[in-house]
Amino acid sequence: MEKKYKVAIAGFQHESNSFSPKPTEYDDFLKSDGWPGLTLGEYLMGEFATLNLPLSGFIQAASDTCQLTPICWSSAEPYGPVSKDAFERMIELICNGVRGAGEIDAVYLDLHGAMVCEHCEDGEGEIIARVRGVVGPDMPLSVSLDLHANVTPEMVALSDTITIYRTYPHLDMADTGKRSYDLLMHMLRTKTKPHKAFRQLSFLMPLSSQHTGSGPCQSFYDGLPAMINEGVTSIDFATGFPPSDIWHCGPAIVAYGPDVEAVEGAAGDLYDKVALAEINMKDPLLSIDEAVELAISRGSTGAPAIIADVQDNPGAGGSGDTTGLLHALIAKKARGVVLSCFWDAEAVTIAQAAGEGSTVSLSLGGKSGPDEVKPLQAKFIVETLSNGIAMCEGEMLKGFELDLGPTVLLRVKDEDSDIRIVVSTERAQCLDQAFFRVVGVEPVEQSILVVKSTVHYRADFEAFASELIMCASPGYSYCRLDDVNYKNLRLGLRLGPNGKAFENKE
Numbered sequence: 001m002e003k004k005y006k007v008a009i010a011g012f013q014h015e016s017n018s019f020s021p022k023p024t025e026y027d028d029f030l031k032s033d034g035w036p037g038l039t040l041g042e043y044l045m046g047e048f049a050t051l052n053l054p055l056s057g058f059i060q061a062a063s064d065t066c067q068l069t070p071i072c073w074s075s076a077e078p079y080g081p082v083s084k085d086a087f088e089r090m091i092e093l094i095c096n097g098v099r100g101a102g103e104i105d106a107v108y109l110d111l112h113g114a115m116v117c118e119h120c121e122d123g124e125g126e127i128i129a130r131v132r133g134v135v136g137p138d139m140p141l142s143v144s145l146d147l148h149a150n151v152t153p154e155m156v157a158l159s160d161t162i163t164i165y166r167t168y169p170h171l172d173m174a175d176t177g178k179r180s181y182d183l184l185m186h187m188l189r190t191k192t193k194p195h196k197a198f199r200q201l202s203f204l205m206p207l208s209s210q211h212t213g214s215g216p217c218q219s220f221y222d223g224l225p226a227m228i229n230e231g232v233t234s235i236d237f238a239t240g241f242p243p244s245d246i247w248h249c250g251p252a253i254v255a256y257g258p259d260v261e262a263v264e265g266a267a268g269d270l271y272d273k274v275a276l277a278e279i280n281m282k283d284p285l286l287s288i289d290e291a292v293e294l295a296i297s298r299g300s301t302g303a304p305a306i307i308a309d310v311q312d313n314p315g316a317g318g319s320g321d322t323t324g325l326l327h328a329l330i331a332k333k334a335r336g337v338v339l340s341c342f343w344d345a346e347a348v349t350i351a352q353a354a355g356e357g358s359t360v361s362l363s364l365g366g367k368s369g370p371d372e373v374k375p376l377q378a379k380f381i382v383e384t385l386s387n388g389i390a391m392c393e394g395e396m397l398k399g400f401e402l403d404l405g406p407t408v409l410l411r412v413k414d415e416d417s418d419i420r421i422v423v424s425t426e427r428a429q430c431l432d433q434a435f436f437r438v439v440g441v442e443p444v445e446q447s448i449l450v451v452k453s454t455v456h457y458r459a460d461f462e463a464f465a466s467e468l469i470m471c472a473s474p475g476y477s478y479c480r481l482d483d484v485n486y487k488n489l490r491l492g493l494r495l496g497p498n499g500k501a502f503e504n505k506e
């Protein structure tokens, strides 16, 4: 029987938006909200190991061959850069766990790849460096990253292999952990490390152009398995996370294998394929008025039109409390509308105190910017009070229990329109029908759904929607990049496909 390899495993994920109004603090990593919170040690081996997360996939794959030392896993909803305090406390937990694991053969880290910290712009490069500092240069160290990683040369140099999600919506998070396990086992069994190739593209790809079920991205990802051969054991592509204002922001390619020329060749081929596709990438966003008019004309009960408020996606650092679409829906007298989920803890407290069936006057949302966003001043009927807890059943986070904190369903008191809003205490991206069912709303029965999400929502909504509409309402999860106030990118990097080149004006 093959010996069992001793592997220390940990996860620490954050997607940091340099433009979000507040830093991400330690407490944000502790709580479970739209995503699991800090999970320690043996708790990772229970229910957590059944979820669609990279660490879960790694644990499942390693159950027969490895003796695992599970250290911790944490993530926080995307927002501003991670505070130094939060980073140092989490990395200390991980490094102490690796030190305490005793004699180990390898390490696996489940990271995001777009973490920016207050004191360091390459969060994952720093995480890997710290762990490398504990285990030394020779120990096999595998990393998995989110598709939205801004991969840096440091991440590649300090790890031995990197695997990256291949789907957006992220349906293959657990599979990506399994692929990291395969690469790690190959290193352990052959006692060799693969050659590496790394390429960075010369343009930013907005989140709104990154759906992997259609368009150019579909062809990039569909083509990856066929690039594997004797010389190339792994090749992956990260589309990048444009709202991280850092030098290494943008799409990148990593490839690994025993044949250095084949590995470099494969990375070069994929680079050419992506570079050639740039010309065909179009901006899919409609203006607020166009989006609302299209939704009114196309949506009906049983086949709702869905407006994605892509630039206020809490899953990409949006505040979740912008009101541009709500103002337009009221002005255009839209009916059969439900929006989820809108972040305003203060409004929830007032509505909960007033009770179901009461009418409250609120200045809803618009508290976090950007400057042009104004609160919605109106009267609302409190239709439903909820504890904010519901089970996700969509493909992406099936089996995860969502916890939005106290949550309410408010109806805008207005005879001409029919608009309801799911208002939550926690900030979270609407990526599962549970975000509506948590207050008793059945999504398919509405005419228009508004989701604060960019692409993830498609996993659980696309099948019954009559129309999917991306709207350019203002928010911090920028998808139109030309006017973003970048300061730290590489000179010459294009701000979107076929966009203008970045020049530092300072």
Ligand SMILES: [Zn+2]
Binding pocket: 146, 147, 148, 170
């Ligand atoms: Zn992602």
